[in-house]
Amino acid sequence: MKNKISLIIPNYNHARYLPECLDSVLAQTYKADEIIIVDDGSTDHSIEVIQAYKKIAPEIVLLRNEKNYGVHHTFNVGIKAAKNELIAATAADDIIFPHFYEKAIALFDQNSELGLVCSDFAVFNDIKPYDYSPRKFGICDKPTIYRPTELINMLRKTSFFIASNASIYQKKLLLLYGGYNTKLLSLSDYYLNAQIAFRHPVGYIPESTSGVRLVSTSYGQSIRFAWRKRLGLMSYLMQLVTKEEEPKFRKSFIRSGYLSFNGYFMILFLILNPKYWLHLPYIAYKVILSKISRFSSS
DSSP states (O other): OOOOEEEEEEESSOTTTHHHHHHHHHTOSSOOSEEEEEEOSOOSSHHHHHHHHHHHOTTEEEEEOSSOOOHHHHHHHHHHHOOSSEEEEOOTTOEEOTTHHHHHHHHHHHOTTOSEEEEEEEEEESSSSOOOEEEOOOSOSSOEEEOHHHHHHHHHHSOOOOOGGGEEEEHHHHHHTTSOOGGGGGGHHHHHHHHHHTTSOEEEEEEEEEEEEEOTTSHHHHHHTOHHHHHHHHHHHHHHHHHOSOHHHHHHHHHTTGGGGGHHHHHHHHHHOGGGGGGHHHHHHHHHHHHHHHHHHO
């Protein structure tokens, strides 16, 4: 039976970006069976743009929140509404490159137990013509499947990171682990990805399959310099990790060094919280390794 994909696009006042995003989705060599756009209370002309696209693409489904709830609540609405067992997600201002779904499906066909398939990605500034800057992890030269133990060992030595906009998931696992934890704000997809990847095989495509638009008003940027909020997020994240019932997962999260994603800020948080010092050597090693890697490649 052919694998089918449900794509979820949360949208809030991104009418100016939606056409590029939707054009890239509709240009996929392997089509999404349904495209669920969840509008989060937009006040611009987003609805008109979506309705216009629905006329040429009947696979588009429009859902509307009665008010603005935030991006991760909106993702959860889409996950619950999706008909298919494979879920892709992208921001309304991002772009998906043409062969992503086709190559991801090829890996799911190889192993039906995959929790997710991810890839490299690119970033670009909101200035035309777009200049895509690849973010390559360089861990292999062909599509590869990693078992959790292999992935964790790789994470200790590399800057590998699972980007949600460059991933396709098993819906049942997104639901099993509770979807996006809205209290984690910008870290909710990061933690959900870890919950899946540290327990289930992961497929990886060593090429950029999507473009992430860099804008100063993005959700992630709004959190980046809010220091008190970030400290609160770090504290809540560590509470979640230590409360996980599965000892193997807690150990994997610590020893993989995956917390180094938060950089020097994470080191500062750990120093200020002695009860978490067990994590410090793994995180410091990964952060320093990342900085050395960037310096040597520059």
